Amino acid sequence: MPELPEVETIRGKLEKYLIGHKITGVESHYKNFEGEGKNLVGGKVKGTRRFGKVLAIELDNGYSVVVHIKLTGQFIYRGSNLKNVPSLSSKVIGGVPGKHTHVTFKLDKGGYLYYNDVRRLGWIKVVKTKDVSEIPFIKKLGPEPFGKLTLDLFRQILSKSSRPIKIVLMDQEKLGGVGNIYANDALWLAKINPRAESKKLGGEEIKTLYEAIHKVLKEGIKYGGSSELAYVTPDGKEGSYQDHTLAYGREGEPCERCHKGIFKKYFLGGRGTYFCPFCQK
Numbered sequence: 001m002p003e004l005p006e007v008e009t010i011r012g013k014l015e016k017y018l019i020g021h022k023i024t025g026v027e028s029h030y031k032n033f034e035g036e037g038k039n040l041v042g043g044k045v046k047g048t049r050r051f052g053k054v055l056a057i058e059l060d061n062g063y064s065v066v067v068h069i070k071l072t073g074q075f076i077y078r079g080s081n082l083k084n085v086p087s088l089s090s091k092v093i094g095g096v097p098g099k100h101t102h103v104t105f106k107l108d109k110g111g112y113l114y115y116n117d118v119r120r121l122g123w124i125k126v127v128k129t130k131d132v133s134e135i136p137f138i139k140k141l142g143p144e145p146f147g148k149l150t151l152d153l154f155r156q157i158l159s160k161s162s163r164p165i166k167i168v169l170m171d172q173e174k175l176g177g178v179g180n181i182y183a184n185d186a187l188w189l190a191k192i193n194p195r196a197e198s199k200k201l202g203g204e205e206i207k208t209l210y211e212a213i214h215k216v217l218k219e220g221i222k223y224g225g226s227s228e229l230a231y232v233t234p235d236g237k238e239g240s241y242q243d244h245t246l247a248y249g250r251e252g253e254p255c256e257r258c259h260k261g262i263f264k265k266y267f268l269g270g271r272g273t274y275f276c277p278f279c280q281k
């Protein structure tokens with residue numbers, strides 16, 4: 001599932017392309033569309049926000065569109081703010097508009113914002129901007145790296161759980177934005193076993209992990225996110241973090257740090273977990 005770096009990359013591009021565009025119509029046959037599309041019509045985009053893995057597009061008429069793309073949601077923009085339109089990634093199955101386009105936001109100046117979602121697991125809500133923070137997912141969201149998370153807060157969060165550290169890192173109510181790819185990589189970078197009991201981590205380990213999380217998320221943003229599954233950016237391109245992962249997806253490969261371990265994979269909480277048995281004891 002797209003995580004903080006992927007959703008942040010989408011947010012940045014949406015902001016670049018959409019600001020100043022006015023929404024002139026909304027066509028939706030998406031089962032997970034809540035609220036009235038007509039409330040968006042006539043509104044001009046004035047900004048974008050991100051809450052963990054959730055995006056909000058804010059209009060100047062008091063309404064916002066809030067979106068969780070989940071596993072396969074994709075936003076594709078076509079219009080005058082995109083110079084030299086790149087060819088569409090093959091991950092945009094069916095193209096735009098196509099058989100997986102569930103929502104079309106018509107924009108002024110001949111622009112379009114399409115929402116595709118092959119597995120239809122995402123959701124879109126039209127709400128008053130003042131009510132965005134009341135959406136349950138956002139209300140329950142834990143503090144975010146680059147946001148309200150501090151080292152002290154991180155220590156407190158970890159000290160309250162006896163679950164495996166990897167599960168805690170991915171719990172959106174504990175920490176906002178970290179998912180499977182970046183949790184795997186941060187734990188490898190910090191030399192911590194994904195199964196280690198959260199509250200038993202030592203002070204130095206916690207600090208190292210805190211820094212590792214920020215580092216891998218920054219790398220993710222630098223590479224425009226990871227296009228392992230359906231993730232694409234609003235210009236229709238793919239990210240490249242999948243070519244730079246530290247541990248994620250490296251089952252059977254030698255560990256480049258210790259040169260002794262071979263990455264192993266198992267499932268923890270139902271998610272693929274990769275670690276070096278030698279340096280993440």
Ligand SMILES: [Zn+2]
Nearest residue numbers: 255258276279
């Ligand atoms: Zn190793």
